[in-house]
Amino acid sequence: MAPNPENKYDFIIAGMGCAGLSLAMQLKSSSVQFNKVLLVDRDLKQTNDRTWCFWSKHELNWLNPIVFRKWQQFKFKSQNIDKTIQLGAYSYLMIRGIDFYSYCLTALRTDARFEILTEDIKNIGTENDWAFLETKNNRFIAEQLFNSVFRNTQNNHKHLNYLQHFKGWMIEVAEDTFDPNLPLFMDFDIEQDNDCRFVYSLPISKTKALVEYTGFSKKGLEDNFYDLQLKKYIETKLTQKPYTIVDVEKGTIPMYESLFVNLYGERVINIGTAGGYSKPSTGYTFYFIQQNIQSLVAQLEKRKDKLHAPKRSNKYALYDNIFLDVIDQKKIEARSIFSDLFQKNDVQDLLAFLNEESSLLQDLRIMNSLPKTIFAGSAIKKLLS
Numbered sequence: 001m002a003p004n005p006e007n008k009y010d011f012i013i014a015g016m017g018c019a020g021l022s023l024a025m026q027l028k029s030s031s032v033q034f035n036k037v038l039l040v041d042r043d044l045k046q047t048n049d050r051t052w053c054f055w056s057k058h059e060l061n062w063l064n065p066i067v068f069r070k071w072q073q074f075k076f077k078s079q080n081i082d083k084t085i086q087l088g089a090y091s092y093l094m095i096r097g098i099d100f101y102s103y104c105l106t107a108l109r110t111d112a113r114f115e116i117l118t119e120d121i122k123n124i125g126t127e128n129d130w131a132f133l134e135t136k137n138n139r140f141i142a143e144q145l146f147n148s149v150f151r152n153t154q155n156n157h158k159h160l161n162y163l164q165h166f167k168g169w170m171i172e173v174a175e176d177t178f179d180p181n182l183p184l185f186m187d188f189d190i191e192q193d194n195d196c197r198f199v200y201s202l203p204i205s206k207t208k209a210l211v212e213y214t215g216f217s218k219k220g221l222e223d224n225f226y227d228l229q230l231k232k233y234i235e236t237k238l239t240q241k242p243y244t245i246v247d248v249e250k251g252t253i254p255m256y257e258s259l260f261v262n263l264y265g266e267r268v269i270n271i272g273t274a275g276g277y278s279k280p281s282t283g284y285t286f287y288f289i290q291q292n293i294q295s296l297v298a299q300l301e302k303r304k305d306k307l308h309a310p311k312r313s314n315k316y317a318l319y320d321n322i323f324l325d326v327i328d329q330k331k332i333e334a335r336s337i338f339s340d341l342f343q344k345n346d347v348q349d350l351l352a353f354l355n356e357e358s359s360l361l362q363d364l365r366i367m368n369s370l371p372k373t374i375f376a377g378s379a380i381k382k383l384l385s
């Protein structure tokens with residue numbers, strides 16, 4: 001059947017979350033030539049369903065107007081460690097989902113090149129040199145489709161596939177309780193249950209803080225377990241004053257050793273979590289979405305054909321796989337690895353390393369701070385596999 005020209009686009013973006021909207025915004029301000037872009041999501045994106053934190057030493061450019069909080073220091077805690085760390089060239093930043101969605105959607109609605117459709121995506125793929133996207137009642141085609149709708153079938157179950165799983169409460173206390181200038185980046189001084197567990201607490205004012213209970217493991221936990229742990233942590237470590245829960249967020253982020261496969265053919269590029277942008281050793285994704293989308297748009301600015309999905313550096317993929325193997329072997333508690341990382345390193349080396357922008361010298365300093373025999377065993381295993 002010949003395609004209906006009405007339904008033909010330069011680009012289709014499947015999913016209007018962090019990756020889809022970041023791509024649309026970067027396309028909008030780029031020199032890429034296009035007439036029509038279709039964005040499709042089943043959700044109207046009108047709720048604050050997540051809060052993103054990340055660190056950066058670079059200018060954020062288009063994200064600047066929606067940075068909700070910016071810190072120059074944070075605290076790291078573990079057994080017998082309570083350390084306030086100055087971040088130097090780095091800032092630790094918070095962006096609220098709702099601010100991000102409304103900022104992007106408002107900007108895109110004023111640009112006639114972008115069409116926004118709220119429908120459930122049923123299918124996407126490549127057919128006869130065109131990418132297609134199907135909803136219940138419509139079929140759209142484009143020269144290039146960017147897909148951020150994550151489906152677990154992309155995952156290769158033979159590999160180590162951990163999850164970062166978490167639940168958080170935004171709590172409010174009637175009296176001044178928190179120091180809004182000092183977020184708690186990680187507190188490992190909690191029951192580990194033979195696993196990797198920590199809490200973080202991000203004060204957004206003297207009376208309000210987002211507190212999240214987080215684990216790295218192969219499966220998430222029962223919902224009420226997170227609630228019990230949050231309650232226990234808040235009441236024993238943060239405040240004995242009465243508090244109210246004003247917002248809740250919950251999620252899982254893939255920490256997968258396996259490479260993400262593209263199931264949809266050459267006209268589709270997976271982006272965001274679906275593109276494997278979540279860092280396997282930490283679950284952090286936001287910063288990598290921005291970096292990868294920037295590199296895709298730079299490719300498009302040079303030439304629209306022959307677009308390649310950004311490739312992960314082999315070096316960091318190996319480091320992440322070694323880390324996952326070490327935590328999976330459980331010869332050493334994961335919290336003791338994080339404690340070594342934060343106790344023995346310059347934080348700027350560590351943040352550069354975790355953002356995948358470190359030099360070889362910085363890498364060597366980080367490696368030197370870790371238990372060598374255990375890491376060497378996993379390194380040999382991963383290099384030979």
Ligand SMILES: Cc1cc2nc3c(=O)[nH]c(=O)nc-3n(C[C@H](O)[C@H](O)[C@H](O)COP(=O)(O)OP(=O)(O)OC[C@H]3O[C@@H](n4cnc5c(N)ncnc54)[C@H](O)[C@@H]3O)c2cc1C
Binds near residue numbers: 040041122
């Ligand atoms: C609660 C939470 C907090 C997080 N916090 C951080 C953080 O602090 N720092 C960090 O680096 N990372 C964080 N992440 C991880 C990551 O940054 C986010 O998940 C980020 O939103 C991923 O962007 P994305 O575009 O890949 O996916 P999403 O933002 O989830 O976007 C995917 C979109 O696809 C849509 N969709 C899905 N299925 C369909 C369908 N069938 N039809 C139509 N639309 C569909 C969804 O509605 C959604 O809008 C967090 C994740 C969660 C869940």
